[in-house]
Amino acid sequence: QKEVEQDPGPLSVPEGAIVSLNCTYSNSAFQYFMWYRQYSRKGPELLMYTYSSGNKEDGRFTAQVDKSSKYISLFIRDSQPSDSATYLCAMSGNSGGSNYKLTFGKGTLLTVNP
């Protein structure tokens, strides 16, 4: 079993739709959870950063972490064509001071159609 599982998609939605992206993980030491957006042939761009369980909202984006279920989500409201990209979940833990080492999902390719 991979440490982080993410459905690769592709996911295609109409403009204005609510998008739900998810990752599951197996390592209970993970405490820091991130979502990155990566446009084609560009580097990953940090969207959301969450510590431990709970919700975090930033504009049209909401990140949720459920550590009891080892499940994280990113919701995008009122999706726009400019949101079309690959979304990567990433996480790290404090075990042995390794909170710097990110473990990534493989990414979900999202297309928002005008």
Next chain:
Amino acid sequence: GAGVSQSPSNKVTEKGKDVELRCDPISGHTALYWYRQSLGQGLEFLIYFQGNSAPDKSGLPSDRFSAERTGGSVSTLTIQRTQQEDSAVYLCASSPDRGNTIYFGEGSWLTVV
């Protein structure tokens, strides 16, 4: 610039040649990281620098890979005797300190032919 800068952005090299990839982190960031992104493999951690020291090199795939950082700033990732399986995007990232939010550069796209 304000972000992590990497060069070259694209590199095509012949199998067996050595390549050097350069990273200029965000000014003031003490932590620097190299990751590799291969088709179908996702992003894989290669090495972490704190200042000029590399306390974690556990992700380097073989002894053909090495990296250094000088002046607590610029880092170079060197791949010796390149193989076709080395073809990937090599991403550099930096953060203000270990464990803080990590910012990536645009990557160096390496193709070994």
